[in-house]
Amino acid sequence: MPFPALSRTRACLLVAGIAATTAVAGAALPAAATTSSPAPAHSSFSVRSFPAVGAETGPDDITRLGDSIYVTFQNGVGPMGEGAPSGATASTIQQYSLAGVAGRSWSVTGKVDGLTADPEHHRLLLTANEDGNSSFLTLDPTRSTAPTRYAYQGLTHGGGTDAISVSHGSIIVSASNPTVPNGPAAYRVALQGTNAVLSPVLFDNSVGTSANTATAGKPVQLALTDPDSNTIVPRSSARFGGSFMLDSQGDQQLLFLNPSVRAGAGHGIQVLSVAQPLDDTAFATASRRTLWATDPTHNAVDEITGPFTPGEAVSTITPDSGPTSLARLGLTDGSLTPIPGLGSVTPKGLLFTSAAHGEDQGDQDDQ
Template sequence: MSLRTMRTAIGVAAAVAVTAVAVPVASAAVDTTPAAKPAPAKAHKPGAPALKLRLFAAAPAGYKNPDDLTRLGDTLYVAYQNNAGPDGSPAGSKSDVVGFDLRSGKVVRHWVFPGRVDGLTADPRHGRLLVTVNEDLNSTFYTITPKAKSATVVHYHYTPSPAQKGSDGVNGGTDAISVAADGTIYVAHSNPDVSLPGANNTAATFTLTLHGTTAKLTPLYGVNDTARVINRAKGAPATEKLGLTDPDSNRWIQGPRGGVLLQDAQADSKLVVVTGLKAKKPSLGVLNLVNAKVDPKAPATPQLDDIVLAGGKGVLFVVDSQAGKIYEAKTEGVRPGTLFASQPAPKAGDLPNVAALSVIDPRTGVVTPVNTGSVKLASPKGLLFVGPFGNES
């Protein structure tokens, strides 16, 4: 999606503009004043579009828990995690990456990977798929280069390892992947260790380069870097330390100076906006998220799994992980640049969450559920938007 298209959505443009004109926060003094909460959700009444979901494909027999999805050519690729743990346990766990024909919904490709596939993204410039395995620990990386009758799969090992040893043991892996127009690869540092000795500011997001069978990770910015607060309350500090514990999904958006990277932190209910990606130190903005309806009996903050800009003529694909289904919805009636998010149903040990496909107001951080009509999503996860000319976001 072009920057011009993105700016047709006033809210997204406002969020990006705030961070783009700010002095790079990497050189700013750290403000240790506790961050004020965003303005109450009731003060803002964001609208949410209604979408008519249609079943695109059900899980093939024996496959469970679809998660990420991406498109390469005329094929939609989906990762099925099959109840594998986030560290790849138990022994023998596997994930299936399945390719569906975009027109018929029929299975046309299939690969099996040991462990749990968490990140799956197309790299059209090189005609390949990028795959991260095991988000919390024992993480590794693959590429798949599909061909007419065969495919080349290459396994890479990270250097340095995304896992780090703190006072609570060893933690850290990789999750979502985004690819910029110039080929730069951005990878989320999932489950970063927050108990490291000394000043803990491990990477929240890496850039990744491939050499032989080595995947080199370079920190882009840190979990405790200072960011400008996009939706700060009146009189509140202009900046705050990010304090990220759970970087998850990300999206790269076309734009000047390397474009814009959106990175959500699921358990932290934050959305980080990274601009100046070609600068020595990028500029950071943070949007603190809150549910539109604040109910004393319900969670006040949303836990996001995936994010995507969509709208205008095109198709939004939505994964319902618990139901094992992939849905599609036409988006002609949706304003271009609308920021969609998936909120999965919580599992044991997760923070409370209301399962929903939602939209984010990037000025206020208010997250509002979308009306999906007769289709009730059990646990939405992966999202993908395909525009009228095959452009993906």
């Protein structure tokens, strides 16, 4: 089966400082079958770009489980599960090998916004519909069974759910699109029978302290309107190591707190203000310095290699107008520095992982 070619537009965008490859879709994971061209001498990064499979569109969240990468393609489905203009009512979870070769896929009703690995139980965790009509799902990629769907109990902020993090067996989801004043900004999830039972982790009006150098230690009264992405900061990070990080995108604030502490028990929330709205943030570690990024503009998944350093944080900037971009995030002052050579990548979801097979299991904790 011949390899599908990148579109002419994508190929032209990748000429300046970026290497491109293509991959073939199949029902199983064959041996690596990609080609790449070296980046120009002035570029210190290279990018391999793997196209969507078939009619899949809108790649978003990305995670690794075992030796596979998994990506959610939202296929134009609306934020409350509304049908797309194409008639699609389901998202697609697409598997890739570490060489970027497409494998199995699963159809999931609704717009899948949250996707992460739960390596302890060798499963994927998903949330559907970020604005409302939301539900929680689990998927065992080793079985042919459909994802298991759970109904929420205790969802009190009025909206839906988005990104997912796992820390030492504890599952935390973002409380997106709040419509109730001062409701939870994130929930802890307990799966009980057919229900996903929620308990608040923090609230939209919690009080924190500033983590920016210029205002460090000053109290910050939160008034969150847009809880969105989240992650667990690797313990090796020079700052915020081991913290749960919640991005309130429209408020341009990153919140860092102990993931094991219950709401109202003295979180010690630290608030890092940033100059532009952010989507995903990923942290490089000593072993995880290959950056994978979903790119909905080009309907592709990119593998980026280059001089990422341990402890470095990389974010997706989502301006009010114009394309998204990659930037280094300053963990002391919230600064955002564009990364030379990666201007053609228009990212959304981000994942730092190792390039080696079997070296890491998921993307949450760096022990």
